[in-house]
Amino acid sequence: MSNLLIIGAGGVSRVATFKAAMNDHIFKKIVLASRTKSKCDAIAKDIKERLGVEIETYEIDAMDVDATAKLISDTKSDIVLNVALPYQDLAIMDACLKAGAHYVDTANYEHPDEAKFEYKEQWAKHEDFKKAGLMALLGSGFDPGVTNVFTAFAAQELLDEIEYLDILDCNAGDHGYPFATNFNPEINIREITQKGKYYENGKWKEIDPMSVKFKWNYPKVGEYPSYLLYHEELESLTKNFPSIKRARFFMTFSDNYLWHLNALQNVGMTSIEPIKIAEGCEISPMEFLKKVLPDPASLGPRTKGQTHIGVVATGYKNGVKKRYYIYNICDHQCAFREVGAQCVSYTTGVPAMIGCLMIATKTWFEAGVKNMEEFPARPFLYQLNKQGLPWFIEELPTEGLPIDN
Amino acid sequence: MSNLLIIGAGGVSRVATFKAAMNDHIFKKIVLASRTKSKCDAIAKDIKERLGVEIETYEIDAMDVDATAKLISDTKSDIVLNVALPYQDLAIMDACLKAGAHYVDTANYEHPDEAKFEYKEQWAKHEDFKKAGLMALLGSGFDPGVTNVFTAFAAQELLDEIEYLDILDCNAGDHGYPFATNFNPEINIREITQKGKYYENGKWKEIDPMSVKFKWNYPKVGEYPSYLLYHEELESLTKNFPSIKRARFFMTFSDNYLWHLNALQNVGMTSIEPIKIAEGCEISPMEFLKKVLPDPASLGPRTKGQTHIGVVATGYKNGVKKRYYIYNICDHQCAFREVGAQCVSYTTGVPAMIGCLMIATKTWFEAGVKNMEEFPARPFLYQLNKQGLPWFIEELPTEGLPIDN
Numbered sequence: 086m087s088n089l090l091i092i093g094a095g096g097v098s099r100v101a102t103f104k105a106a107m108n109d110h111i112f113k114k115i116v117l118a119s120r121t122k123s124k125c126d127a128i129a130k131d132i133k134e135r136l137g138v139e140i141e142t143y144e145i146d147a148m149d150v151d152a153t154a155k156l157i158s159d160t161k162s163d164i165v166l167n168v169a170l171p172y173q174d175l176a177i178m179d180a181c182l183k184a185g186a187h188y189v190d191t192a193n194y195e196h197p198d199e200a201k202f203e204y205k206e207q208w209a210k211h212e213d214f215k216k217a218g219l220m221a222l223l224g225s226g227f228d229p230g231v232t233n234v235f236t237a238f239a240a241q242e243l244l245d246e247i248e249y250l251d252i253l254d255c256n257a258g259d260h261g262y263p264f265a266t267n268f269n270p271e272i273n274i275r276e277i278t279q280k281g282k283y284y285e286n287g288k289w290k291e292i293d294p295m296s297v298k299f300k301w302n303y304p305k306v307g308e309y310p311s312y313l314l315y316h317e318e319l320e321s322l323t324k325n326f327p328s329i330k331r332a333r334f335f336m337t338f339s340d341n342y343l344w345h346l347n348a349l350q351n352v353g354m355t356s357i358e359p360i361k362i363a364e365g366c367e368i369s370p371m372e373f374l375k376k377v378l379p380d381p382a383s384l385g386p387r388t389k390g391q392t393h394i395g396v397v398a399t400g401y402k403n404g405v406k407k408r409y410y411i412y413n414i415c416d417h418q419c420a421f422r423e424v425g426a427q428c429v430s431y432t433t434g435v436p437a438m439i440g441c442l443m444i445a446t447k448t449w450f451e452a453g454v455k456n457m458e459e460f461p462a463r464p465f466l467y468q469l470n471k472q473g474l475p476w477f478i479e480e481l482p483t484e485g486l487p488i489d490n
Numbered sequence: 491m492s493n494l495l496i497i498g499a500g501g502v503s504r505v506a507t508f509k510a511a512m513n514d515h516i517f518k519k520i521v522l523a524s525r526t527k528s529k530c531d532a533i534a535k536d537i538k539e540r541l542g543v544e545i546e547t548y549e550i551d552a553m554d555v556d557a558t559a560k561l562i563s564d565t566k567s568d569i570v571l572n573v574a575l576p577y578q579d580l581a582i583m584d585a586c587l588k589a590g591a592h593y594v595d596t597a598n599y600e601h602p603d604e605a606k607f608e609y610k611e612q613w614a615k616h617e618d619f620k621k622a623g624l625m626a627l628l629g630s631g632f633d634p635g636v637t638n639v640f641t642a643f644a645a646q647e648l649l650d651e652i653e654y655l656d657i658l659d660c661n662a663g664d665h666g667y668p669f670a671t672n673f674n675p676e677i678n679i680r681e682i683t684q685k686g687k688y689y690e691n692g693k694w695k696e697i698d699p700m701s702v703k704f705k706w707n708y709p710k711v712g713e714y715p716s717y718l719l720y721h722e723e724l725e726s727l728t729k730n731f732p733s734i735k736r737a738r739f740f741m742t743f744s745d746n747y748l749w750h751l752n753a754l755q756n757v758g759m760t761s762i763e764p765i766k767i768a769e770g771c772e773i774s775p776m777e778f779l780k781k782v783l784p785d786p787a788s789l790g791p792r793t794k795g796q797t798h799i800g801v802v803a804t805g806y807k808n809g810v811k812k813r814y815y816i817y818n819i820c821d822h823q824c825a826f827r828e829v830g831a832q833c834v835s836y837t838t839g840v841p842a843m844i845g846c847l848m849i850a851t852k853t854w855f856e857a858g859v860k861n862m863e864e865f866p867a868r869p870f871l872y873q874l875n876k877q878g879l880p881w882f883i884e885e886l887p888t889e890g891l892p893i894d895n
Contacts, residue, residue, distance in 0.1 A: 137872040419824040467542040475827040
């Protein structure tokens with residue numbers, strides 16, 4: 086039994102808190118804190134009504150290490166789930182070290198003014214966590230997160246070693262707006278506007294944004310144009326599985342989405358350079374755009390269709406070339422009916438809770454800063470089936486597919 | 491912590507066993523038994539692979555009271571979930587009395603050769619269960635089951651008392667076959683071919699089969715023709731809530747389904763009178779039809795769309811007329827991905843497991859033979875949200891709707 090502190094009160098937090106409350110035989114106490122206490126209260130009220138479970142709520146500025154450490158101690162929390170903004174990762178990790186709590190997050194640290202997507206600064210805290218006997222589990226969302234576990238499963242049980250890795254992320258949801266982003270819009274747009282990057286023969290190769298694409302058939306969901314872009318799990322996966330010769334990440338975007346995004350880029354609306362509005366008042370076009378676009382949280386009730394995210398791992402098993410596709414399908418409306426948030430939040434929030442559950446039950450436990458693929462995949466996969474994210478394995482032909490190019 | 495014995499190995503059993511395995515912090519041991527052990531083994535294998543939980547399996551003839559009592563004792567089971575055929579209810583209840591186990595089922599006792607849908611014979615065992623300090627929970631499926639709990643919730647928390655009760659059951663699923671039944675075909679066809687019956691001012695009124703219908707708007711699923719028919723929960727609900735002036739049950743059927751069914755009836759294929767094939771070999775047209783029609787279990791992977799089942803309760807609250815609609819929406823494909831069975835099994839199997847969980851945790855506990863609505867609704871409703879069947883409440887206008895007629 087653990088006491089869990091969840092920091093952040095967006096869609097992912099909503100899902101993780103609901104799912105933790107559904108596992109209240111493991112989480113003795115659940116505490117929810119964010120900059121805006123009223124957002125925490127709204128989630129707590131829903132959970133009380135729908136599940137009969139009490140959630141404690143607090144206001145916290147997660148950039149304030151001392152205040153966060155005090156909150157951890159005051160609430161006797163032994164695990165902290167960070168589902169706030171990725172800018173706050175390092176501060177919350179420091180608060181955990183100070184107060185003696187384990188740490189879980191879903192996305193790597195981001196500089197507020199620079200899009201790097203690197204684990205470097207979080208990994209640098211490994212010795213500190215190790216000395217303190219604490220564990221930090223990085224990237225326990227879907228991608229990164231479940232994609233790392235799928236990859237680990239291929240390496241641990243399906244193949245002797247992985248040679249080629251392709252991660253394919255499809256959101257076949259339709260929210261009915263002409264243009265909207267389904268996650269924190271800033272992170273979403275940053276992913277697309279940066280150069281694409283993939284790993285081949287020990288090196289990182291850059292390509293122009295959205296310049297490599299193919300159509301991929303997502304089983305039971307359909308064929309969608311899928312674009313090569315950089316995604317943070319590639320960094321840890323290529324490090325932890327040195328047999329990998331090539332690792333890539335693809336995501337689907339509709340033509341309509343890209344057309345709007347191009348227009349916004351062309352007029353400078355995706356820049357993160359602050360613009361002065363008046364004395365002492367400045368805002369970047371990206372920040373301003375966030376205020377103009379539909380709130381991602383408002384998409385939930387409107388979005389229909391599914392997400393389909395999986396990993397294709399190719400390699401040899403007993404001398405025979407094999408290719409396995411491991412994937413999850415999540416339905417936006419089903420997720421919304423269950424927890425009041427659609428799949429983009431659901432597929433991140435459920436694994437975030439499972440990461441905490443792995444530590445709480447000591448199923449995964451080793452002091453230090455860890456990535457998901459460093460642990461046995463199977464117990465996590467069991468929990469995915471148990472907690473609402475069923476997954477499937479298909480064997481694919483080893484040649485003749487678009488990913489071969 | 492309880493040891494749970496599940497009898498039966500069809501779609502509902504599959505769901506209930508999966509869901510029990512997902513709650514293995516409550517069910518210390520899960521045992522699955524049926525006439526055909528290989529069916530149990532197939533379910534156990536899936537659960538082992540997907541959830542990592544061990545299920546013990548046995549062959550049992552549930553009509554053999556002594557053998558069933560011995561199995562209960564040998565496996566140290568303290569709760570028996572009967573999801574076999576309703577013909578076997580009385581025998582399994584007797585086995586529970588003999589071995590000292592609590593009993594849960596999802597449908598009332600049926601004579602093998604007569605369609606009565608009555609609780610009489612099961613209620614007659616009340617004193618025996620009471621004396622033995624054992625509980626029998628009847629009808630813990632969706633309808634009966636969740637519909638009883640929804641009704642109890644309206645009576646306990648929404649209205650001073652219920653005057654009008656309408657239960658509405660919509661299966662908006664499409665399996666792509668010209669004709670198939672989605673549950674045990676015999677029960678399914680019996681429900682439709684018997685006379686319709688509803689309760690009004692203390693009396694039961696009969697109508698010709700399928701002779702009363704209207705179009706009803708099932709929120710978020712659509713408008714479907716809905717037919718008045720008799721359903722067993724009406725018996726216990728009108729007994730336990732004597733304020734009810736009128737209680738009815740409606741179910742949707744497509745024109746295509748009814749057209750095929752009429753043709754089968756016209757040629758005598760729905761009769762349950764045995765026909766002699768050869769010396770010592772006879773079979774009823776209904777039993778034969780079951781062999782010809784697609785196996786209900788095969789519909790799972792094919793069926794798309796949702797089920798939408800709910801209760802409209804009308805009455806007064808503090809002198810003001812009020813009408814509440816409490817319902818669940820379940821998606822066939824989402825259910826299939828989670829547990830390998832579609833909604834018709836899912837919506838029955840999940841509440842079946844929850845009924846056992848209510849007894850295991852002593853949340854609902856009173857010696858004797860009990861119906862669902864005799865207990866506080868709220869803890870069961872929390873579990874519905876937690877275990878995959880989210881529910882919703884809407885306030886409806888108190889006049890101008892088709893149910894007013």
